[in-house]
Amino acid sequence: MQIENCPFCGCSDRRVGIRKMGNKGYRVVCSKCGSTGPHINIADHETKSAAQEVAIEKWNERV
Numbered sequence: 001m002q003i004e005n006c007p008f009c010g011c012s013d014r015r016v017g018i019r020k021m022g023n024k025g026y027r028v029v030c031s032k033c034g035s036t037g038p039h040i041n042i043a044d045h046e047t048k049s050a051a052q053e054v055a056i057e058k059w060n061e062r063v
């Protein structure tokens with residue numbers, strides 16, 4: 001799944017990326033303006049990649 005542009009500053013995938021939050025979860029972070037998507041717990045999903053997909057989905061849903 002592709003990460004959409006940041007809804008706040010409009011910058012795209014080079015600076016907007018998935019970040020690991022410790023060992024517990026992922027969220028999408030925009031390193032330009034500092035906005036973040038919802039934190040997704042790895043424990044709530046079967047695999048780490050499933051958790052990453054959800055983190056991206058949640059980011060993409062934001063307007």
Ligand SMILES: [Zn+2]
Nearest residue numbers: 006009030033
């Ligand atoms: Zn941004």
